[in-house]
Amino acid sequence: MTAAPETGETTAPRVAPETVQAASSLLAALAAPMRLSIVALLLEHGSRCVHQLVDDLGAPQPLVSQHLRVLRGAGLVAGERRHREVHYALVDPHVGHIVRDALDHVSHPAVGAGPVPVVEDGAGCPADDGMSPR
Template sequence: MSTSVTPSPRPGSRSVPADVQAASELLAALASPLRMSIVTLLDEHGSRCVHQLVDALGVPQPLVSQHLRVLRGAGLVTGVRRHREVDYRLVDGHVAHIVRDALAHAGHSTEPPAPA
């Protein structure tokens, strides 16, 4: 039987609040340009099967499936089987909102403002 080992905190360190840990895991799941693109497509189109995502993204099917597996594992995407295909959709719109905000933020200039 295998057991997981939780590392003990370093001396002097504080434990991380559960909501901060959960937010960190959410951002880690989104920390890929391809996964952000998948979230954006699912937000725009409601649901898509793998071959539609492959066509839209122009990347190989195994790569799309791998990234969908990460998003599913993080609880961000769910799949519904329809005959031989699986339709993927976002679990909720908050994830797409986070991605849209990140894209908008990245689009802003990172140069410091000019002195007045």
């Protein structure tokens, strides 16, 4: 068991490696502008069929289908057949909020933007000014 810091601050619990790997896989599945756009559209509209996504994105149908395949494979979207069309929707709207937060984050300049110095971590590691090469 790790002792609590002497300053009275609480530390966040360590994240399990399998949780970190799952989060990395989620972010990797989202790591394409087209997939981010698809998720944002599904969050906005609830569900869309392929031809609606093609129209919304102005992209060729095979490209949209390829990106939907990646999102389906990652378990982020699911398709439901309705007559001759498949309508896609987010499996978990939380994923849409992650994408929306990322898009909002880059849409406006951060207050006080610039490198933030990192103080010594108490384990003897030198402070990182954010500017030194690694």
